[in-house]
Amino acid sequence: MAVTPVIVAIDGPSGTGKSSTSKAVAARLGLGYLDTGAQYRAMTWWMLANGVDVADAAAVAAACAKPSIVSGTDPLAPTITVDGTDVAGPIRGREVTSAVSAVSAVPEVRARITELQRSLASETAAAAGGIVVEGRDIGTTVLPAADVKIFLTASPEARAARRSAELSGADAAGLAATREALLKRDAADSGRTASPLAKAADATEVDTTELTLEQVIECVVTLVEAARRPVR
Numbered sequence: 269m270a271v272t273p274v275i276v277a278i279d280g281p282s283g284t285g286k287s288s289t290s291k292a293v294a295a296r297l298g299l300g301y302l303d304t305g306a307q308y309r310a311m312t313w314w315m316l317a318n319g320v321d322v323a324d325a326a327a328v329a330a331a332c333a334k335p336s337i338v339s340g341t342d343p344l345a346p347t348i349t350v351d352g353t354d355v356a357g358p359i360r361g362r363e364v365t366s367a368v369s370a371v372s373a374v375p376e377v378r379a380r381i382t383e384l385q386r387s388l389a390s391e392t393a394a395a396a397g398g399i400v401v402e403g404r405d406i407g408t409t410v411l412p413a414a415d416v417k418i419f420l421t422a423s424p425e426a427r428a429a430r431r432s433a434e435l436s437g438a439d440a441a442g443l444a445a446t447r448e449a450l451l452k453r454d455a456a457d458s459g460r461t462a463s464p465l466a467k468a469a470d471a472t473e474v475d476t477t478e479l480t481l482e483q484v485i486e487c488v489v490t491l492v493e494a495a496r497r498p499v500r
């Protein structure tokens with residue numbers, strides 16, 4: 269049976285499982301996948317690489333049209349380039365992570381990246397039969413007409429434990445420091461004026477604290493399958 273393209277928005281604070289869940293759901297259902305956090309990280313990487321003071325919102329706004337940010341939407345091999353350079357590794361570093369909330373709070377940055385997100389979502393959804401888009405403001409602002417909206421949460425302790433488990437060597441930080449860093453970024457992302465991190469009124473909230481990743485994936489797959497409509 270043919271079905272219409274399905275648009276899935278997955279939002280939530282840092283470390284709640286958005287990326288892991290979104291990639292797995294998209295792969296399982298044969299949909300495209302877009303990591304919008306990677307786009308803000310790529311913009312931040314470019315600002316740092318080009319000597320723009322990320323604390324100077326006017327300087328960030330003046331420069332933000334310059335980089336060409338391209339996201340690949342295959343959930344099995346997502347990619348991100350800036351001006352043709354693969355930045356998938358560097359955008360996960362500490363320097364970018366510390367600066368990304370400031371850059372993503374600048375309205376001109378959000379306007380530019382939101383436009384990219386909307387056009388990529390509609391192109392990919394048409395080509396792949398749908399897309400899972402994850403971020404902070406997808407259900408509220410980027411794709412308010414999404415067919416399925418999920419807001420993932422988890423306790424700060426669970427999120428810090430998950431993050432600490434994946435860091436090693438020089439990046440390893442104590443659990444308490446990781447927890448503080450997560451909460452600081454959440455506060456900045458929720459407190460900004462332009463399109464803050466927020467749950468859409470019509471989103472389904474899933475608290476993942478006590479759930480395995482597989483249980484979260486199953487829950488989201490079930491919600492997406494229920495929302496898919498046959499073509500008339």
Ligand SMILES: Nc1ncnc2c1ncn2[C@@H]1O[C@H](COP(=O)(O)OP(=O)(O)OP(=O)(O)O)[C@@H](O)[C@H]1O
Pocket residue numbers: 280281282283284285286287288289305430431434476479480481482484
């Ligand atoms: N339900 C879960 N149970 C245990 N571990 C999980 C669960 N969900 C995700 N994880 C693990 O937690 C870590 C963070 O997950 P992920 O990167 O998907 O979160 P995120 O919400 O996308 O974070 P960020 O917004 O910071 O990018 C990963 O190592 C992932 O494997």
Ligand SMILES: Nc1ccn([C@H]2C[C@H](O)[C@@H](COP(=O)(O)O)O2)c(=O)n1
Pocket residue numbers: 282304305306308309368369372373402403404405406453457
């Ligand atoms: N839709 C989005 C997605 C991300 N951001 C900002 C805020 C986050 O702290 C940062 C990095 O995201 P992550 O890779 O941790 O998911 O990007 C945003 O403002 N809006």
